[in-house]
């Protein structure tokens with residue numbers, strides 16, 4: 754009895770860890786993260802948009818890169834190279850972080866909720882990334898203290914998507930095969946040309962083998978199609 758409960762609990766924990774690992778989004782860059790199931794978040798479309806302001810215009814956020822975010826009516830700024838900036842009550846532009854300061858974080862209780870967290874000096878800013886379809890990107894500020902700020906960025910670019918990363922193993926193999934085939938025929942032809950003074954079809958390395966190949970393939974296919982029977986093979 755104890756044993757079966759024990760293994761049940763262990764099993765449950767393993768399932769939980771697997772699910773968590775699957776939905777855990779690993780940072781690829783300040784702008785992208787990738788989960789085990791090849792899905793992830795890609796904010797790069799937002800790099801060309803923005804910076805985004807909240808309604809009261811005391812927060813501004815430029816996803817993915819650092820720009821001059823100094824507020825117009827501020828008389829002092831450290832936001833010249835910044836990804837997120839706050840306009841203080843004394844009209845100072847205060848940088849809350851650079852693009853490279855951000856960390857991707859997914860809350861345990863919400864598999865599809867993502868946060869970008871900026872730690873900068875003694876400020877911490879949490880930006881909740883909310884997905885919406887066919888909407889305009891908006892930045893909304895939530896409750897905050899003097900050093901901790903909560904914001905929500907709602908955007909089409911915050912949706913979980915399938916990430917295509919480079920080439921699959923299959924296509925790499927095909928490309929390698931084509932490259933080596935090319936090298937084989939080219940260097941073979943050069944060698945035959947200069948070592949044996951070959952011309953025309955003689956330039957093809959192992960010409961006899963390659964010219965026999967279509968016939969061999971045809972015989973092989975016929976042999977297979979005729980049910981591998983050597984009798985019908987003989988008849989051809």
Ligand SMILES: *[C@@H]1O[C@H](CO)[C@@H](O)[C@H](O)[C@H]1NC(C)=O
Pocket residue numbers: 809811839840841842897
């Ligand atoms: C932003 O501006 C609003 C309205 O002026 C104010 O209530 C809020 O406290 C400001 N937020 C911060 C972090 O200064």
Ligand SMILES: *[C@@H]1O[C@H](CO)[C@@H](O)[C@H](O)[C@H]1NC(C)=O
Pocket residue numbers: 828829843844
């Ligand atoms: C900015 O403005 C505030 C209030 O008007 C003033 O106290 C402060 O000295 C100014 N700072 C600079 C750098 O001009």
Ligand SMILES: *[C@@H]1O[C@H](CO)[C@@H](O)[C@H](O)[C@H]1NC(C)=O
Pocket residue numbers: 826827842843844
């Ligand atoms: C901040 O700037 C605005 C607009 O320039 C001005 O009206 C306001 O008095 C300034 N506040 C402070 C504290 O300097």
Ligand SMILES: *[C@@H]1O[C@H](CO)[C@@H](O)[C@H](O)[C@H]1NC(C)=O
Pocket residue numbers: 879896897898901902903
């Ligand atoms: C910001 O949101 C988190 C939950 O995501 C909460 O625990 C925290 O207290 C909030 N911060 C402030 C300053 O309200």
